[in-house]
Amino acid sequence: MSLAEVFDRVDRDTSASLERLKAYCRLPTISAEKRAQPETAAFVRQLLAEVGFEAREYSVEGGPPVVFGELTVDRAKPTLLMYQHYDVQPVDPLDEWRHDPFDPIIEDGRFLARGCGDTKGNLIAQVLAVKAWQEAEGRPPINLKFVVEGEEEVGSPHFPAFVHEHRDLLHADGATIEGGDHLADGRPRLELGCKGILYVDLVCRTAKVDQHSSYAAIAPNAAWRLIECLDRLRAPNGRIRIPGWYENARTPQPEELRYLRKTAMKVDDLKEYWGVRSLRGGSDPYRVVRTLVYSPTCTICGFVSGYTGEGTKTVNPAVARAKIDFRLIPGMRIEAQLERLRSYLRTQGFDDVEIVPHKESLQPSAISLDERVVRAAVEGARDATGQTPEVWPWSPGASANAFFNEQLGVPSLLGPGVSYDGSNYHAPNENIRLSDFRLGARHVAAMFARFSSSPTP
Ligand SMILES: [Zn+2]
Structure with a gap:
């Protein structure tokens, strides 16, 4: 199998996928306002069905449907589960947007619309990676599952019950969960769990x-x-x-620290961005990121x-x-x-x-660098970008890792994705860089190959 051919297909289909992303982002799926939920769930189901997934909407009592899709290529191959959400944050303050948040535009190498980074762009890039494999090799090298919920931005009130009820459906050898920022220089960042x-x-x-x-x-x-x-x-x-x-x-592990020592975090940029004089950890990027992650x-x-x-x-x-x-x-x-x-x-x-x-509390959870899904994501990043990704043992934010790691027993990490540190999640002028979208899709495609070949530890 030739990864170069798959990458080539990703590049060729990128503009068509961005058009698809525009259509997805035109749906104003603000979960806090219960807007556009049925039509967005239908859009996602359709999107997955088009690339050969057996896709269906699962109704959830008291909430919008969860979309689940499955593509089995060979039962002897490992299965990767990808979690995303189709809902977005509210758009206020509206007057700070330079454009209508639900009328996506492309300008200066960026795609602007509410939800393009968090996380509609991730799903479209993942689907692009699947399509590229199909065009280049007839099918992806592993079995794939998608689970896409519609209430993440309001704390996923019904998702734990869904996970509990559909344990068998969601069974997999590894999972990727939303996330997936890129650094200023385009290197992807992977987080192996969350606080x-x-x-x-x-x-x-x-x-x-x-x-x-x-x-x-x-x-x-x-x-x-x-x-x-x-x-x-x-x-x-x-x-x-x-x-x-x-x-x-959990105390810092030498292998984790080895990655953090190479961090590309820019302490001065962060201070200027926030308008603060100093950060705990001082001016050394390694000490700052270590303090951020482990405190x-x-x-x-x-x-x-x-x-x-x-x-x-x-x-x-x-x-x-x-x-x-x-x-x-x-x-x-x-x-x-x-x-x-x-x-x-x-x-x-x-x-x-x-x-x-408050009931919105979430358990911390993280997996080790030795997990197959982690190795595949790290190696895949090298294949796709030619660079070593930034790897954090967990995200300083909270996420759904515990549901996957503990309730389902499926090791999960945050990323790969298509956003970057300036994506303005939850804020006006949410945007992604087109270069990250293309590299993000390549990263996902390469990760499939690595996931298929890397041995289970
Ligand atoms: Zn969000």
């Missing part, structure tokens, strides 16, 4: 009603009380003060108490509320960390602070 997230509200009530602030001399103040509590959670250097918090966190975090996402409007209002608030997200490292578990938080606040005497966990 988890434990999201809680901390609510402190010190009185039945607010008081006139002249009574502050004798009455408790909920805002001060909650601030004292928050101050006990985290040291100024970012270290979380809760006993045992780090106990089960659990405790973040005050919001804090509300008392009067916050125009002018003055003298009030001693009875209630204060903080929204806190804890990012967890693989090895940690949401339930155990929540219990540690509870017992810590109790022993510190904060019985007046209520912990309200």
Whole structure:
């Protein structure tokens, strides 16, 4: 089999695929507004059927359909499962878009439209890779499955139940999950899992009603009380003060660090982009990326108490509320960390602070560099781009890896994909670079070949 011929087909069919991506992005599938869901599910089913997949929509109680497609070439060959989502984020603030977010355009080597990076472009590039194999060799070198859901951007409320119900359908030897950024120089980045997230509200009530602030001399103040509590959670250097918090966190492996040492992260670009003076980890890219990846975090996402409007209002608030997200490292578990938080606040005497966990929490999960799916993605990146990809042991964000790794027993990674660090996910002017789209499709095509040949460890 000739990968050069497959790449050639990818290049030749790229413009037709971009037209297909335009049609896909014209569907305004904002899941938060429940828009265009049935027609987008039908579009995806059709897209998969056109390249020979046995594709169908699975109805999901209370949610939009999940599209599943399967292409079996040879039962003796391994099977790769690809997860994407067909929904997109809302488009506000609309006046910051240079173009209509649902009228895709191509300009200066970029494709602009809501959802092109997150993740409609990924699906079209994957389908392009399948087509290229069919044209060059008659069929792909492995068995393929797609699962495409429509509610990822609102926290996938029905996907876990779908996974649970359709374990057999989703069985595979490895999985790729959305993601797949490229660096400024075009090198792909692969992430072998994700951090988890434990999201809680901390609510402190010190009185039945607010008081006139002249009574502050004798009455408790909920805002001060909650601030004292928050101050006990985290040291100024970012270290979380809760006993045992780090106990089960996976420690850096030499092989992981070998990849991170070669990181192409640009610390100055990041500082300028955010408008910050310094980053934890200093100015050395390796130390910054190592800190980013391996540090659990405790973040005050919001804090509300008392009067916050125009002018003055003298009030001693009875209630204060903080929204806190804890990012967890693989090895940690949401339930155990929540219990540690509870017992810590109790022993510190904060019985007046209520912990309200949110159901949007996600477990951390990551696989090792030795997994077949990882080797195939890394080698495939070299075949497609001639360069070693950037490989992170996990993403600093949260994703669905735990569903695949743990519930299904299918090792999963984030990527390959078609976006880049400037894709403006969830923001106005979402875009992808045409060069990343073409290389992303080549990467997927090469990964199929490597997945077919690399031995299972
Ligand atoms: Zn998203």
